[in-house]
Amino acid sequence: MNDMKTMNxxxxxxxxxxxxxxxxxxxxxxxxxxxxxxYDALYDHRDALNHVLVRHEQGAIHAAQGYARAxxxxxxxxxxxxxxxxxxxxxxxxxxxxxxxxxxxxGQVASALLGTDAFQExxxxxxSMPVTKWNVxxxxxxxxxxxxxxxxxxxxxxxxxxxxxxxxxxxxxxxLDFAYEPCVRIRSYHPKPELPLAALQEAARLLDxxxxxxxxxGQGVLLAHAEEELLRFAEKTGIPVASTLLGLGxxxxxxxxxxxxxxxHGDYAPNIKTNECDVLLAVGMRFDDRVTGDVSRYAKxxxxxxxxxxxAEIGKIIxxxxxxxxxxxxxxxxxxxxxxxxxxxxxxxxxxxxxxxEVETLAENAMPAEExxxxxxxxxxxxRTRGEALVVxxxxxxxxxxxxxxxxxxTRSNITSGGLGTMGFALPAAIGAKLAAPEKTVVAVIGDxxxxxxxxxxxxxxxxxxxxxxxxxxxxxLGMVRQWQQLFFEKRYSFTEMVSPDFVALAKAYGxxxxxxxxxxxxxxxxxxxxxxxxxxxxxxxxxKEENVFPMIPTGASVSEIRLA
Amino acid sequence: MxxxxxxxxxxxxxxxxxVSIFTEDRVGMLNRVTIIFTRRHLNIASITASESEVPGxxxxxxxxxxxxxxxxxxxxxLERLVDVLKAFxxxxxDVVHQEIALYKVRTGALLNGEVxxxxxxNHARVxxxxxxxxxxxxxxxxxxxxxxxxQLKPFGILEFARSGRVAVTKPMKELSxxxxxxxxxxxPATDNWQLTTxx
Ligand SMILES: Cc1ncc(C[n+]2csc(CCOP(=O)(O)OP(=O)(O)O)c2C)c(N)n1
Ligand SMILES: [Mg+2]
Numbered sequence: 062m063n064d065m066k067t068m069n070x071x072x073x074x075x076x077x078x079x080x081x082x083x084x085x086x087x088x089x090x091x092x093x094x095x096x097x098x099x100y101d102a103l104y105d106h107r108d109a110l111n112h113v114l115v116r117h118e119q120g121a122i123h124a125a126q127g128y129a130r131a132x133x134x135x136x137x138x139x140x141x142x143x144x145x146x147x148x149x150x151x152x153x154x155x156x157x158x159x160x161x162x163x164x165x166x167x168g169q170v171a172s173a174l175l176g177t178d179a180f181q182e183x184x185x186x187x188x189s190m191p192v193t194k195w196n197v198x199x200x201x202x203x204x205x206x207x208x209x210x211x212x213x214x215x216x217x218x219x220x221x222x223x224x225x226x227x228x229x230x231x232x233x234x235x236x237l238d239f240a241y242e243p244c245v246r247i248r249s250y251h252p253k254p255e256l257p258l259a260a261l262q263e264a265a266r267l268l269d270x271x272x273x274x275x276x277x278x279g280q281g282v283l284l285a286h287a288e289e290e291l292l293r294f295a296e297k298t299g300i301p302v303a304s305t306l307l308g309l310g311x312x313x314x315x316x317x318x319x320x321x322x323x324x325x326h327g328d329y330a331p332n333i334k335t336n337e338c339d340v341l342l343a344v345g346m347r348f349d350d351r352v353t354g355d356v357s358r359y360a361k362x363x364x365x366x367x368x369x370x371x372x373a374e375i376g377k378i379i380x381x382x383x384x385x386x387x388x389x390x391x392x393x394x395x396x397x398x399x400x401x402x403x404x405x406x407x408x409x410x411x412x413x414x415x416x417x418x419e420v421e422t423l424a425e426n427a428m429p430a431e432e433x434x435x436x437x438x439x440x441x442x443x444x445r446t447r448g449e450a451l452v453v454x455x456x457x458x459x460x461x462x463x464x465x466x467x468x469x470x471x472t473r474s475n476i477t478s479g480g481l482g483t484m485g486f487a488l489p490a491a492i493g494a495k496l497a498a499p500e501k502t503v504v505a506v507i508g509d510x511x512x513x514x515x516x517x518x519x520x521x522x523x524x525x526x527x528x529x530x531x532x533x534x535x536x537x538x539l540g541m542v543r544q545w546q547q548l549f550f551e552k553r554y555s556f557t558e559m560v561s562p563d564f565v566a567l568a569k570a571y572g573x574x575x576x577x578x579x580x581x582x583x584x585x586x587x588x589x590x591x592x593x594x595x596x597x598x599x600x601x602x603x604x605x606k607e608e609n610v611f612p613m614i615p616t617g618a619s620v621s622e623i624r625l626a
Numbered sequence: 627m628x629x630x631x632x633x634x635x636x637x638x639x640x641x642x643x644x645v646s647i648f649t650e651d652r653v654g655m656l657n658r659v660t661i662i663f664t665r666r667h668l669n670i671a672s673i674t675a676s677e678s679e680v681p682g683x684x685x686x687x688x689x690x691x692x693x694x695x696x697x698x699x700x701x702x703x704l705e706r707l708v709d710v711l712k713a714f715x716x717x718x719x720d721v722v723h724q725e726i727a728l729y730k731v732r733t734g735a736l737l738n739g740e741v742x743x744x745x746x747x748n749h750a751r752v753x754x755x756x757x758x759x760x761x762x763x764x765x766x767x768x769x770x771x772x773x774x775x776x777q778l779k780p781f782g783i784l785e786f787a788r789s790g791r792v793a794v795t796k797p798m799k800e801l802s803x804x805x806x807x808x809x810x811x812x813x814p815a816t817d818n819w820q821l822t823t824x825x
Contacts, residue, residue, distance in 0.1 A: 186654060191661050195708045198653070215708055248809055249650055249711045373702035 070239035072202030072232045073098035076166060077106050079209040082241040085137050087128060087496055088112045089121040093141025095181060096168025098233035100139070113496065113525050116517035118145050120489040122152025123515070126161045127453060127493030130476045131501075133286060135217050136493065138165040143181030146227070147188065151483060153223050154192040158480030159307060160284060162221035164212045172200040172229040185227045194222030202235030206242070214244035219252025220371040221284060253388060254370065256395055260385045264366040265399035267340050267383065271364075273408050274300045275338035277323055277331075277352075280307035280479075281345015281369060287390035288312070288472045291344070294397040299404040301412055303331035305346045307479040310469040314448065320412040324352045325614045326461035329623055330415035332614065335360050336621040337411075343367045345389045348378035349480065358619035368392045422625040423611060432605035433581055435459055435534050438588075439466040442504065442532065445588055450474065450502040451494055455487035455511035458540040461610045463506045473498075485514025491529045492521055502530065502592065509535040509561050519571040522597045530591050531573075531599040533564055536606050544609045568599035575599040642671075643697045644716045644723065644793050647686040648678060648801060650709040659686055659710075662703045668692055672725075672790030680801055683711060687723075689791045712804050716795055723793035727771035728753065729762040729778055730785035736760060741781055748774045759784060 070078065076099050080088070088110055092100045103112060115121040118140045125136025140149055146167040156163050169175070170182045186198050195215045199208045208226055216224040268274055282291050288311050295302050295312070301320040302312050306327075312319055321328030323335065335341065341363040346352070353359040356378060367374075367381035368389055375384045385392055428434060439462050442450070448470035454460040454477040469475050476494055478486040491505035512533050522529060539557040546554050568575035574594055578587035584602065591600040612623045649655050656675060663670055671689045678685040690697070697715050704713040733756065735741050745752065750764035764774045771788055 187657065190654065190658060191665070247708065248805070250708045251808065371706065373699070373706045377699060377702070 069236055071098065071102065072205050072228065072235045072237065073102040075202065075205040075237060075239050076209065076228065076233070077102045077110070078239055079206050079241055080137065081106065081109060082243070083135075083209070083213050085135075086111060088137045088139055089115055089124040089128070089493065090139030091115055091118050091121055091141070091145060092139070093145045093168065093181070095142035095170055095230050096139060096145070096166075096233075098230065099166070099168065099228070111496075112139070113492070113521060115489065116520045117515065118148035119151055119485065120492075120515055120518045120521060122149045122156070122163065122165065123483075123486050123489035124493035124496075124518075124521075125163050125165075126152060126156050126159075126486075127476055127490030128497040129161050129163060129493075130490075131451060131473055131494040131497035133283075133473065134497070135162040135164055135213060138163060140165065141168045141181070142170055142185070143183045146185040147183055149225075150188060150192060151481075153189055153225065155478050155481040155483045155486065156223035157192045157194065159478065160221050160280065161223065162216040163223040164209070164216050165223060165225045167225060167227045168233070169198065169227045169229045171231040173231070175229070185225070189225045192223070193225050196225040196227065198227040198229070199232050200229045202232050203237040205232065205237070206239060207244070210242060210244040211247065214247070215250065219250075252370075254372070254386045256387055256391050257385055258395070260383055261387075261392060261395050261399060264342070264383045264385060265396060267364050267366060268298060268300070268342065269401045269403075271340040272405075273338045274298070274340045274342065274405070275331075275334060275363070276300045276302045276342045276344065277305065277335070277346055278302060278308045278311055278344045279305040279346025280311070281389045282308060282311040283473060285345060285370070285389035287345070287393050290390050290393035290397065292316075294393045294400075297397055297402050298400050299409075300342065301331075301334070301405070301409055303328075305349070305352055305479075306464055306477060307475075308346065309464060309475040310472050313470050314468040315470055318409070320409075321416070322464055323620075324349075325354070326465065326610050326612065328416070328465065329419035329612050329625060330412040332612070332620040332623045333415060334412060336362065336619065338363050341365045343379075343381075344393065345369060347374045353378065353620070354614045354622070355617055355619045358621075419612065419625060426611070426626040428605055428608055431581075432608075433578070433584065433602060434608055435462040435536075435604050436466050437581075438532070438534060438584065438602050438604065439463050439506070441584060441588055442506075443467045445592055446502055446504070450504050451476065451498060453477065453487045453491040453494055453503065453505045455505070455507040456482045456484045456541075457508040457511060458536070458544065458608070458610045459506055459508045459534040461541075462534075484508075484511040487511065488515045488531065489518045489521070491531070492518060492525075492527045495527050495529045496525075499528075503528075504530045504532055506532050506534065508540060509533060509537060509564075510539045510559055512564070513561065516567070519568060519573060522573060523571045526596065528596050530594075530597070531568075532591070533599065533601045534604050535561065535564070535601055536604050536608065537561070538606055540608075541610070543607070547607070547609065549615070564599065564601045573597045573599055575601070577601045577603065579603045638693050638695070640691050640693055642689065642691055642718055644718075644721045644791065645688045645690065645697065645701065645704075645713060646716065646793065646795065647688065647704055647713045648711040649684045649686065649707075650711065651677070651682050651684050652709050655684065655709060656686070658707055659688075659704065662700055662707075663688070663690070666696065666700065668696060668700065674790040674792050676792075678801055680805060683801065683805070687791055687793050711808060712801075714795065716793070720796050721793040722796065723767070723791045724765050725768055725771055725789050725791055726763065726765045727774070727786065727788040729764070729774065729783055730759050731762065731778060731781055731783055733758055733760050735781040738781065741778070744774070744777045748777065750774055
């Protein structure tokens, strides 16, 4: 990198050069006073660095999250000080809990003004500390290259997460001799654990002796790029595979060993079998309360093997019999060599039988046939895209329906806000995902409520010509909350009915092709037109107002008490 | 974490623990450390911070009352912090610890021979004498500094301050050995990430 060593580089130019050195190609951002020097430096590199001007900084960070999750790379965000930075907080919290690698660069007032309540000064370090994997404030130009190198290293290694680099305006204006050394090690940070061989041998011994082994995989498989290793391991051992919400797509949904999605609105079979298996192998998942239901009645009969790269996750919720602090890729590869090849046909049949019970019971309780239901829409979308689209979902009923009914066949084809459950996530995240994976069909499945939390990003779609498909499932309700009100609050629909504007007209105002489907007979054509359209497209589908998502594990219930109606 | 079974019944009884945290010397470190406790609604009984025997490495000594399970989880979260080198949790019998207390009383009280007797009886010492007040210093465990407080109280205590606990541990392994181990830990030749597309 000697050619990059030049005299008289400004701090702002150093930021841009560091991004180029990290092979960044896309930035999501929004300018303002305290970050103007960086934007000025960016102007000279606008061909190499595609900066996407969003409409709100929350849109920038969710777009960067979508970008990161579609590629496995690191998302990059620019925002100004004060309100620009505070608008990132929701996205930081989301990326932190869902382990998404981001480097967010915020401008800050000049260092002499820190702590003086200067215009647009906020304690960004203090505010972002609990919602970042790491953050740093840079007050001198010469510290910029090393700070950014460290930021990228920390964001993407180990259990990934968001990092924030706050750069004062005087540091941006200051001069330095630029030299970029990628960061490869930090004395206090050891992202890659050594493979615990003895633990893996113990795990293999348990699995070899199991008659009802069961595997629950999470996003850790995707983050470790361990999809291949997982497939090989599952096929050798014949263990049924279930997925958490964020793990969907890491194992093909049409594989004979795939038994469904676990958790509160997951599938019946994997939930009830959790409390019947004899060995539970958890890979890259963290036993979220939405997955476990009542923890004191979760998999009590089973011997638990927990593989996770984050030592703090092991034993946090469930104390495993065999803790495996390891990278999922390495652990699965090793475990595959240690275990015996087996088949479990009777055990698998139990899952199929439970699945049949689920399908039949749900059909018996289905709503009147005239009304369009969310699951029909998602099933048809799944069929028309052959399970190969990248589906970005928002938060609510439509999210759970998409998770249950889209047949994800490709890795990195499911992007959703899991841990934080951030409404408004999907539209900007889909923009980022499409820019990261232009060859894929990217469909954002969003509720009428969530769409209105970040709909200003239609402007970004328009200006940056991002060919995302926006599918609004409009039930004229904050449906998920309404469902809870119906089931647990005596149908007292306290502020969940929502009046919305004409979404089709709104999209058209942004120059985006749009259409509405009001009844069953228009659905196929409506979806096909959306998918066939070259550019961005918004399709609003009017669905039943008061449909409920089942199965469901009520709060406080155990996974075996999952309700089908 | 070894392969041995982790499944042990979690003792739910609260005890006093000393947590020693070794960190890089960075702005905001104290904040990073304390939010881990506050987020779990754990009250810190005392905290001290100082440079450790290794230059550039800071040592925080935190005393709290909690269950073993709570403390172990906190230590896990602390060690996850990028700038934390190592965190240890100790029960009372594993540490040698002291606190220092300063007592300001009127000089006139010394005229009463009783005060001198109390000072001597508690192995305390007079740190400074002013025409108006004197400062008594006592080093010891909290029970001892408290006992002196109670005994001086009848003579009028103008001011009282007690430090947090400073503690060293009984095991002989030195911090520098841990640091060497950390530094020797093999770093991956390539990080565990590849990019599927351009970025
Ligand atoms: C930012 C935010 N605010 C509030 C909530 C609580 N919440 C969860 S689901 C939901 C309803 C979502 O309604 P809609 O987007 O229409 O989707 P639907 O459930 O109807 O499919 C609400 C309000 C949330 N998850 N995120
Ligand atoms: Mg709705």
